[in-house]
Amino acid sequence: MTKKKNIELLQGNEACALGAIRAGCRFFAGYPITPSTEIAEVMAKELPKVGGKFIQMEDEIAGMAATIGASLTGKKALTATSGPGFSLKQENLGYACIAEIPCVVVNVMRGGPSTGLPTSPSQSDVMQAKWGTHGDHPVIALSPSSIKESYTLAVKAFNLAEKYMTPVIILMDEVIGHLREPLDFDEVKDLEIIDRKKPDITPDKYQAYHGGEEGIPILAPFGTGYRYHITGLTHDESGYPTMAPKVVERMNRRIVNKVEEHKEDIVEFESQNTEDAEILILSYGGSARSAKEAVLRLKAEGYQVGFFRPITIWPFPEKEVGKIAEKVKAIVVPEMNMGQLKQEVERVVAGRTKVLGVNKVDGELITPAEIITVVKGVE
Amino acid sequence: MAKRWEIRLSGTGGQGLILAGIILAEAAIIDGFNAVQSQSYGPEARGGASKAEVIISDEEINYPKIGNAGILLAMSQKAYDKYSPQVQEGATVIIDSTLVKDIKEVEGQKIYRVPITETAKKEAGREMTANIVALGVIVGITGVVSEEAIKEAVLDRIPAGTEEMNIKALSAGLKAGKS
Numbered sequence: 001m002t003k004k005k006n007i008e009l010l011q012g013n014e015a016c017a018l019g020a021i022r023a024g025c026r027f028f029a030g031y032p033i034t035p036s037t038e039i040a041e042v043m044a045k046e047l048p049k050v051g052g053k054f055i056q057m058e059d060e061i062a063g064m065a066a067t068i069g070a071s072l073t074g075k076k077a078l079t080a081t082s083g084p085g086f087s088l089k090q091e092n093l094g095y096a097c098i099a100e101i102p103c104v105v106v107n108v109m110r111g112g113p114s115t116g117l118p119t120s121p122s123q124s125d126v127m128q129a130k131w132g133t134h135g136d137h138p139v140i141a142l143s144p145s146s147i148k149e150s151y152t153l154a155v156k157a158f159n160l161a162e163k164y165m166t167p168v169i170i171l172m173d174e175v176i177g178h179l180r181e182p183l184d185f186d187e188v189k190d191l192e193i194i195d196r197k198k199p200d201i202t203p204d205k206y207q208a209y210h211g212g213e214e215g216i217p218i219l220a221p222f223g224t225g226y227r228y229h230i231t232g233l234t235h236d237e238s239g240y241p242t243m244a245p246k247v248v249e250r251m252n253r254r255i256v257n258k259v260e261e262h263k264e265d266i267v268e269f270e271s272q273n274t275e276d277a278e279i280l281i282l283s284y285g286g287s288a289r290s291a292k293e294a295v296l297r298l299k300a301e302g303y304q305v306g307f308f309r310p311i312t313i314w315p316f317p318e319k320e321v322g323k324i325a326e327k328v329k330a331i332v333v334p335e336m337n338m339g340q341l342k343q344e345v346e347r348v349v350a351g352r353t354k355v356l357g358v359n360k361v362d363g364e365l366i367t368p369a370e371i372i373t374v375v376k377g378v379e
Numbered sequence: 380m381a382k383r384w385e386i387r388l389s390g391t392g393g394q395g396l397i398l399a400g401i402i403l404a405e406a407a408i409i410d411g412f413n414a415v416q417s418q419s420y421g422p423e424a425r426g427g428a429s430k431a432e433v434i435i436s437d438e439e440i441n442y443p444k445i446g447n448a449g450i451l452l453a454m455s456q457k458a459y460d461k462y463s464p465q466v467q468e469g470a471t472v473i474i475d476s477t478l479v480k481d482i483k484e485v486e487g488q489k490i491y492r493v494p495i496t497e498t499a500k501k502e503a504g505r506e507m508t509a510n511i512v513a514l515g516v517i518v519g520i521t522g523v524v525s526e527e528a529i530k531e532a533v534l535d536r537i538p539a540g541t542e543e544m545n546i547k548a549l550s551a552g553l554k555a556g557k558s
Contacts, residue, residue: 009405009416119420179443180401180416182408293441368442 006185012150012176013080015183016106017042019154020078024193025104026052027077029066031059031085034118035174036108039080060085064092064105071096071103072230074196074221076158080106083116086125086132093167094133095232098255100209100217102161102196104154106170108177109285109336111363120363121174123285124337129169130314136252138259140266141169141314143284147181151188153311159194160266164258165216171313173336175286175365199226207237215254215261259315267320268311273299274324277306279375280331282321282345284310287334287366294334294371305375313341318348325349330378334358334366354378382412384435384523385445388513389462390454390475392420392429395510398536400431402514406524406532407435415443428457435523450521452513453479454495463488471521475513491520493555502551503544511537511545515552526553 010018017039020028028043044054053070057063063079070077081089086107096103109125111117125132129141140160144150150172157168197218199206208228209217220226229239234251236242259266272295274280283291288309295307308324310317325331331353333342339357346355358374360366386403388396397418404414418431432445447467453459454475459482463472471489474482477496484490493516499509511533518529530549537545 007408009401009408009414175417175443178418180404181440181443182413290442296441365442365444367444367446 007182008185009180010147010183011038011178011180012144012147012172013038013108013178014042015147015150016080016144016154016170016172016177017046019151020104020158021046021050021052022151022191022193023076023155023158024195025076025078025158026050027067027070027075028052028079029055029057029070029077030063030079030081031057033060033082033085035110035177036080036082036085036106038177039106039108043078060088061092064089064096067103067105068092068096068099068101071101072219072222074224076162077103078106079103080108082108082118083110083112083125084114086128090128090133094135094137096167097133097137098135098232098234099230100165100219100255101167102165103167104157104161104170105167106172109171109173111361117363119174121286121336121365122361122363123173123287123335124340124361125171126313126335126337126340127343129171136256138164138166138256139169139314140164140166140259140312141171143171143311143313144176145285145288145309145311146176147179147183148188149311150176151183152191155191155193156268159192162194162196163216164262164266165196165219166258169314171285173285175289179286203227208239209235209251210237211254216258263315266312267315267317269317269320270307270309270311271320272307273304274306274308276304277324277327278304278329279378280306280308280324280328281334281371281375282308282310282331282341283334284313284341287336290366290368291334291371293368294375297368298372298375303375310341316344316348321345321348325352328353330354330356332356332358332371332374332378334371336360336366382435382437384433384450385448385467386433386435386450386452386517386523387445387448387462387465388431388433388452388454389458390429390452390478391458392427394429394454395507396429396452396454397431399510399514400433402529402532402536403433403517403524404435405535406528407433409528409531410524412437413440415440417443428455428461430458430462450517450523452517454509454513455479456481473513473516473520475509491516491556495552498551498555499548503548505544508545508548511548512552512555515549515554516556519553519556
């Protein structure tokens with residue numbers, strides 16, 4: 001009857017904040033908004049204990065700007081928000097993309113549009129995460145489905161940000177953000193932590209946006225003697241604005257290709273019984289919990305169903321889903337929106353199998369029974 | 380057989396039901412079980428409808444919400460009216476009779492009327508300990524977690540200096556639940 005010492009009952013939001021600190025995050029700037037507020041609360045409490053700084057800004061725009069500024073000094077920086085706040089962050093998110101500034105942005109999705117349903121779950125920012133900021137740009141968005149994963153994906157988000165010098169989005173939903181379940185810290189004690197590279201040449205030879213062989217720039221922390229220009233304008237290797245078509249083309253492609261050409265390293269997913277499945281249930285975040293339960297119940301009734309959960313929503317695991325599409329009668333996609341990721345599945349499947357949505361936008365989590373009904377209706 | 384309890388704590392915002400849900404889930408973890416706790420509430424800080432749900436199981440818990448509860452605590456008339464039909468066959472329905480007056484006898488429900496809020500005022504001296512009294516009542520009636528675990532979990536979560544008052548509340552609840 002003794003409590004295992006390292007187990008704690010935590011909310012997804014709390015686990016996400018603790019994971020960020022574990023990843024080495026030492027700066028948070030943001031503006032509290034339900035259902036993400038607990039992330040700011042935990043950061044406000046915990047950051048000072050590890051020598052970090054927490055700033056509550058005047059709004060979400062400033063929160064994103066301060067996060068970018070902190071990262072330029074070499075710190076790992078986080079901001080967290082929801083719905084309307086994520087909309088406000090989009091312009092500066094694009095700035096972080098083109099200026100190649102690593103940082104992590106959590107969006108705990110709630111019902112929208114606008115102020116919508118502040119305390120209710122939704123997954124309707126899937127496409128906003130990809131296309132919310134204007135222009136072609138790289139996007140990495142991770143979707144946790146448990147409290148443990150809220151912790152581990154916070155670490156992964158920082159690792160990817162630092163490795164690829166780009167903002168990373170944690171696309172959580174209220175179901176996971178506010179759910180409490182036990183986190184066994186013994187299970188997450190061995191996590192790899194990646195720190196951004198530092199220049200290994202002298203300041204006079206340094207070009208911040210050269211990108212090297214991998215196409216990934218090395219940004220020296222401000223104040224370390226390496227001088228470079230930083231701007232949201234399209235720039236050359238030194239960071240100064242340019243309109244030279246060749247340079248512009250090269251820089252635009254290099255920035256997007258940081259993610260496109262490293263999908264093998266970035267993409268993560270969970271799959272079960274996809275080998276002999278007749279029907280695949282593909283879901284993510286909170287909805288994936290219902291999907292997993294539906295799979296268990298359907299299998300108990302003798303149905304050949306498989307389960308696939310993209311952990312990276314962006315980039316989407318298209319190779320793997322494409323392979324499964326060759327074999328199954330249908331892919332069923334439960335999500336708390338009107339079919340946003342379903343569209344991406346349809347694009348990948350390209351007519352090779354049927355794609356059916358289970359869509360709910362009433363502010364409640366999809367139930368296993370609702371998924372089972374759709375699966376049983378597949379001809 | 381796998382053990383699985385589905386508990387819904389319902390009432391009004393400000394009664395501390397979400398905290399009660401957290402404490403119950405932590406007690407289950409102390410007992411060595413898996414537990415998840417979730418909640419729903421409106422945008423108001425207090426006064427709106429409030430609901431906390433706890434699932435306790437010795438297996439993995441996928442779907443974290445409750446359809447029909449096995450144990451229902453109702454601490455407002457509105458909560459009782461809304462949630463008493465959403466219970467499993469043979470469910471335990473615990474009603475705060477201080478606040479819920481209009482109760483229907485339903486076949487297949489084990490209904491317990493306990494003056495929870497009044498007990499909190501009388502035994503612990505503070506109405507705000509009603510959530511802790513309620514935990515005592517639930518454990519006293521159902522044994523869903525052990526008495527040692529619920530006591531430890533309560534002491535883990537309450538503000539320093541309120542131990543005596545909260546233990547009084549818990550003991551009063553346990554006593555009421557067992558009688």
